Amino acid sequence: MADLVITGGRVLDASGERAADVLVRGGHVVEVGEGLRGDERLDAAGCIVTPGLVDVHVHLREPGMEEAETVETGARAAALGGYTAVVAMPNTTPPLDDPAVVAAVLAAGERAICEVASSGAITKGRQGRELAPMGELHKLGVRMFTDDGDCVADAGVMRRALEYSLALPMAVISQHAEDPALAGGGAMHEGEWSSRLGIPGRPAAAEEVIVARDLILAGVTGAHVHFQHVSTAGAVEMVRAAKARGLRVSAEACPHHFTLTDACCASFDPVFKVNPPLRTEADLAAIKAGLADGTIDVIATDHAPHPTEAKERPFEEAPSGMLGLETALALVWEELVRPGVLTEAQALAAASWRGAAIAGLAHQGQPVAPDAVANLCIFDPEHRWEVDADRLASKARNTPYAGRTLTGKVRHTILRGEVVVRDGEAQR
Amino acid sequence: MKHLLSIADLTRDDIEEMLVLAESFREVTQRDIPKVPALRGKVVVSLFYEDSTRTRISFETAAKRLSCDVMGFSVSSSSVKKGESLRDTVQTIEAMGIDAVVMRHSAAGAPNRVADWIDAHIVNAGDGCHEHPTQALLDLLTLRRHLGAGLDGARIAIVGDILHSRVARSDALAFAALGADVTLVAPPTLLPSTLAGWPVSVSHDLDAVLADLDVIYLLRIQRERQNEALLPSLREYTARYGLTVERAGRLRKDALVMHPGPMNRGVEIAAEVAEGPASVITEQVANGVAVRMAVLYKLLGSGASGVVGPGAVVGASGAHVEGATLG
Numbered sequence: 001m002a003d004l005v006i007t008g009g010r011v012l013d014a015s016g017e018r019a020a021d022v023l024v025r026g027g028h029v030v031e032v033g034e035g036l037r038g039d040e041r042l043d044a045a046g047c048i049v050t051p052g053l054v055d056v057h058v059h060l061r062e063p064g065m066e067e068a069e070t071v072e073t074g075a076r077a078a079a080l081g082g083y084t085a086v087v088a089m090p091n092t093t094p095p096l097d098d099p100a101v102v103a104a105v106l107a108a109g110e111r112a113i114c115e116v117a118s119s120g121a122i123t124k125g126r127q128g129r130e131l132a133p134m135g136e137l138h139k140l141g142v143r144m145f146t147d148d149g150d151c152v153a154d155a156g157v158m159r160r161a162l163e164y165s166l167a168l169p170m171a172v173i174s175q176h177a178e179d180p181a182l183a184g185g186g187a188m189h190e191g192e193w194s195s196r197l198g199i200p201g202r203p204a205a206a207e208e209v210i211v212a213r214d215l216i217l218a219g220v221t222g223a224h225v226h227f228q229h230v231s232t233a234g235a236v237e238m239v240r241a242a243k244a245r246g247l248r249v250s251a252e253a254c255p256h257h258f259t260l261t262d263a264c265c266a267s268f269d270p271v272f273k274v275n276p277p278l279r280t281e282a283d284l285a286a287i288k289a290g291l292a293d294g295t296i297d298v299i300a301t302d303h304a305p306h307p308t309e310a311k312e313r314p315f316e317e318a319p320s321g322m323l324g325l326e327t328a329l330a331l332v333w334e335e336l337v338r339p340g341v342l343t344e345a346q347a348l349a350a351a352s353w354r355g356a357a358i359a360g361l362a363h364q365g366q367p368v369a370p371d372a373v374a375n376l377c378i379f380d381p382e383h384r385w386e387v388d389a390d391r392l393a394s395k396a397r398n399t400p401y402a403g404r405t406l407t408g409k410v411r412h413t414i415l416r417g418e419v420v421v422r423d424g425e426a427q428r
Numbered sequence: 429m430k431h432l433l434s435i436a437d438l439t440r441d442d443i444e445e446m447l448v449l450a451e452s453f454r455e456v457t458q459r460d461i462p463k464v465p466a467l468r469g470k471v472v473v474s475l476f477y478e479d480s481t482r483t484r485i486s487f488e489t490a491a492k493r494l495s496c497d498v499m500g501f502s503v504s505s506s507s508v509k510k511g512e513s514l515r516d517t518v519q520t521i522e523a524m525g526i527d528a529v530v531m532r533h534s535a536a537g538a539p540n541r542v543a544d545w546i547d548a549h550i551v552n553a554g555d556g557c558h559e560h561p562t563q564a565l566l567d568l569l570t571l572r573r574h575l576g577a578g579l580d581g582a583r584i585a586i587v588g589d590i591l592h593s594r595v596a597r598s599d600a601l602a603f604a605a606l607g608a609d610v611t612l613v614a615p616p617t618l619l620p621s622t623l624a625g626w627p628v629s630v631s632h633d634l635d636a637v638l639a640d641l642d643v644i645y646l647l648r649i650q651r652e653r654q655n656e657a658l659l660p661s662l663r664e665y666t667a668r669y670g671l672t673v674e675r676a677g678r679l680r681k682d683a684l685v686m687h688p689g690p691m692n693r694g695v696e697i698a699a700e701v702a703e704g705p706a707s708v709i710t711e712q713v714a715n716g717v718a719v720r721m722a723v724l725y726k727l728l729g730s731g732a733s734g735v736v737g738p739g740a741v742v743g744a745s746g747a748h749v750e751g752a753t754l755g
Contacts, residue, residue, distance in 0.1 A: 195620035196436070197556030198536040198597055203621065268537025269544075312515040312545075314535030316556060 002039035009044030013051050013367040014353050020113030024374040028419035044378050047411055050348050052367045053083025053226055054355035054373035057300035064093025069305035070397050075112030077394040079420045081325040082377035082410035085364040091149035097121035097132040102140050113420035119144045122161045126150050138168040143360035145172035153180050164224035170360040174226040182206035188314045189262040189277040202277050204232040211235045216241045216330040225246040229258045229302050231276040239297040248360050252300040255331040258287045270311050270318030271400050288341045292387040301328045305396030323399040326392050330406035333381050376414040383409035431543050432723050433603040434441045434559040436658050451570050454718035467494040470728050477533040481736045483553050487530045492719035501506055503547040515545050522546040527728055549727040557592050563688055564598035566719040570712050580607035583640050587613040588647030591620055595688045617658040634669050638678050645686040646696045662695050676701045684708050
């Protein structure tokens with residue numbers, strides 16, 4: 001295989017920052033330094049060269065809802081967003097509670113332009129009652145177990161899942177923390193806007209009672225609990241306190257929860273409908289503070305494609321979820337890095353290497369150094385572009401940022417040494 | 429004005445202008461032949477995704493009295509039952525050549541969505557728990573006839589299931605916009621978790637506010653609320669919040685009793701009170717037609733011609749109306 005040299009960029013990884021060229025050969029980084037030469041040159045002038053991003057929370061919709069997304073198209077959207085690995089969520093049809101279904105997703109991922117890891121359901125059919133074959137799924141490489149889309153609402157089942165995970169190295173129980181008894185029937189954050197709009201609410205308390213309960217269970221069992229898409233100030237505070245006590249807890253936040261508020265729902269456009277819902281300015285500030293002090297470990301997108309016709313319904317009747325992969329890093333720069341909430345290194349830690357560690361992805365998020373697998377993101381923080389929903393690589397169009405001008409765009413993405421995105425264009 | 433989607437979109441001037449227009453049409457509705465050619469040739473579709481007797485008939489009557497062609501769209505017999513999306517349904521209807529859609533839907537904001545998709549004028553005839561703007565306008569028309577043009581300082585209590593009530597949302601905004609002092613009265617379980625942004629005060633105790641009221645407005649209480657743990661029982665609700673004969677006796681002599689219908693007699697209101705001298709409930713229904721004529725005329729009439737005001741429509745003497753100029 002020919003040499004590839006990435007020139008003129010600023011390398012930023014867990015080990016620090018330096019201006020350097022990167023030489024890639026045979027799928028690996030072979031040299032990092034000044035004035036390197038190779039058969040093929042990839043221009044990174046003005047760009048940050050960083051380990052490929054890792055998203056621990058995406059919905060690829062395969063199998064069962066291929067009209068919204070497939071492993072192939074979701075992976076392409078991911079690669080364009082700078083991701084070299086994503087973890088697929090289990091709420092497919094059939095769900096990822098079965099080794100054969102997980103194996104099929106992983107096989108499709110082998111052909112994709114982004115590494116696709118699979119989560120596994122915690123319970124059979126994501127019904128919240130009996131444990132899924134977690135051990136068999138673990139044998140296939142599953143590390144994150146979740147019933148995402150639904151909360152494991154039964155405290156007894158959650159306790160057993162946490163306990164059982166202790167026997168599975170690197171396993172993490174990942175919770176969609178929303179108590180259905182409190183959130184059920186709601187379509188947006190319960191507060192001033194839901195009160196005025198007459199849209200049934202999903203209260204912050206629905207998230208917080210589950211976080212409180214599961215932190216107690218994590219303490220009792222000693223297992224690793226991960227909270228998906230943390231969205232309330234109260235949840236951030238509880239996770240912060242639990243970390244201070246030394247519990248094995250991690251948490252993620254989504255770009256929409258630090259960029260958009262429940263006021264968006266006044267348009268009645270269900271492109272703004274998501275679970276957990278868009279919250280208030282105070283929650284948004286708490287999410288940012290949680291990212292800044294490390295209470296929230298990772299930024300995940302909860303990329304949730306839906307067919308256009310499914311969102312062309314009244315707010316209460318439309319499905320929840322929004323696209324995220326192709327806009328995430330630009331939003332991180334706009335809302336977190338440029339305003340000084342996070343340093344570049346903190347932002348990339350949350351978007352790449354900490355996620356790789358939580359998801360147990362050995363070849364992701366590694367420092368850009370000789371012998372590392374060449375999974376790289378080359379990001380131009382000054383590139384201005386307008387989000388055009390019709391030009392996204394995702395099959396779906398449900399981005400809440402359509403029409404917005406963002407500054408910061410992924411220029412190239414390299415997966416196992418292959419240039420899968422070049423100058424902002426997917427190569428296959 | 430292109431659409432009537434919510435009272436929240438209207439200024440005090442907008443509301444007052446609509447009420448003046450409605451007064452004119454009220455006069456029309458009292459004629460021997462209560463029909464004017466003001467909107468001849470205009471096509472109004474009534475698109476009701478939720479059962480309604482009075483609102484639908486009221487709108488259709490209003491449209492017919494303005495000489496509109498009215499097309500009824502019945503969800504139970506339509507392709508909606510076959511899974512057609514809301515957008516496809518309204519675009520199909522629009523393609524038939526229509527001017528306005530009067531729409532009721534069980535989901536908040538459904539008319540707002542439709543307004544984004546098609547060019548016709550949209551009139552919200554009730555959307556989920558959001559708003560019911562023509563109900564608020566007819567309630568205002570009724571109040572004006574008893575209390576005078578302004579409602580400044582009038583003490584109005586809206587009693588009942590505020591949380592699930594589109595009437596409460598529209599009425600609270602409309603009454604307050606005209607200067608009334610609005611109090612919501614309900615058990616905490618039937619109020620939104622916050623009332624920030626609502627121009628109202630709140631009480632959980634009907635007996636404490638009863639004696640001071642100029643108007644008591646009762647909302648229908650749904651039987652299902654018992655099953656959702658929002659109420660122990662309808663009996664307890666009546667005991668604490670029902671306008672019983674005994675409570676009605678403690679109202680001021682000139683206080684008005686209102687209800688948007690349909691009533692649960694014996695639950696939120698005693699039958700004797702609903703029929704009693706303080707009740708203006710049937711007037712509300714009658715005023716509904718005049719208000720809906722005003723709304724349809726405002727959206728379809730003056731906007732279309734740009735020259736003809738309400739005076740020309742109704743005519744100075746009320747004897748005859750020149751509708752031909754409206755095209």
